[in-house]
Amino acid sequence: MRVVSLVPSLTEAVAVTAPGLLVAATDWCSHPSDLDVVRVRGTKNPDVPAIVALAPDLVIANEEENREGDLAALRDAGLDVLVTEVRTLEQAFAELERVLVDGCGLARPGWLAEAEAAWRDVRAPxxxxxxxxxxxxxxxxxxxxxxxxxxxxxxxxxxxxxxxxxxxxxxxxxxxxxxxxxxxxxxxxxxxxxxxxxxxxxxxxxxxxxxxxxxxxxxxxxxxxxxxxxxxxxxxxxx
CATH class of the missing domain: 3.40.50.1980 (Nitrogenase molybdenum iron protein domain)
Incomplete structure (x- = not known):
């Protein structure tokens, strides 16, 4: 599978879980620090023709970080675009599972369970x-x-x-x-x-x-x- 990520946090999520899937990411995708993929400009100005030319199986995006016009152009070019919405911690966990398991076909990663446990143990002052x-x-x-x-x-x-x-x-x-x-x-x-x-x-x-x-x-x-x-x-x- 070939994945293009237009969201830094999702880039890290895929790269840590299955680094071989990523073929491109934005210039702002800084983690992991040794990430070696094609860069397709920023979250607000992605290089749509370059993304289309890569022929990814999936483009992952976010309703807040990416512009609908760019996502529509990718869809019009025949690409599958998965758009996340994350406004709470519970949404974050659910959307990460949707991206990694449903979108990328991966097993649920251990780090996601660790993150859930870390927040479950939080005791606010x-x-x-x-x-x-x-x-x-x-x-x-x-x-x-x-x-x-x-x-x-x-x-x-x-x-x-x-x-x-x-x-x-x-x-x-x-x-x-x-x-x-x-x-x-x-x-x-x-x-x-x-x-x-x-x-x-x-x-x-x-x-x-x-x-x-x-x-x-x-x-x-x-x-x-x-x-x-x-x-x-x-x-x-x-x-």
Whole structure:
């Protein structure tokens, strides 16, 4: 079977489970670090003719990361496109099984059971915190409603200050963010690479938790490590 992945987390999931299946991935597919496949540009601007020329048996995509127009063009070229939707941890586990078992014809991988067990063992602290979770700046954008990352943080005792916003990734002026009543800023290193300097500059009154974007936003093998990695970063951010 020949698979093209247009989602970094799904690329890692397939590569770790059955590396011989992947024939192409996006430029943003950075894990595993030694991944050696054809690159077909980005998640938002895939090289459709190049993908079609590879004649894959399956293209795997995501409703949030990939544009419907590109996916429609792939389907019109006769390719089978499997599109995932992941807004909760339970959805992530279900969609991973759909991609790997139903889509790729693989046995359910051991790492997926390990990830489920890791999250099943999570015990959120009794003291819950409220956080601003930026994903971009210039302009400032934050996590809003119904996001996978927001669901993971909630399981670790951190409520998203904008979980009730009408938009999933709202643009919020910095002065409004500063007045949101949060007691923590969670700063991932992707898609925008926030650094130790961003928190004090933007939110001088709040402790900042610098977290791995891969562990916060990717659904794949990283989920097995995510509770420990994210939990440690959140515990370290105390005012």
């Amino acid at each position: 009794s003291e819950r915190r409220t956080a601003i979770v930026p994903v971009w700046r210039r302009p400032w954008m934050v996590l809003g409603r119904d996001t996978f990352a927001g669901d993971l943080l909630a399981r670790l005792g951190v409520e998203n200050a904008y979980a009730g916003h009408a938009d999933r990734y709202p643009r919020i002026p910095l002065e409004e963010l500063s007045a949101a009543g949060a007691d923590l800023a969670v700063l991932p290193d992707e898609p925008y690479r926030f650094t130790v300097d961003d928190g004090p500059e933007a939110f001088p009154e709040l402790p900042s938790a610098l977290v791995s974007g891969r562990h916060l936003t990717w659904y794949g093998p990283s989920l097995a490590e995510a509770p420990a990695v994210l939990g440690a970063a959140l515990r370290a951010a105390r005012g």
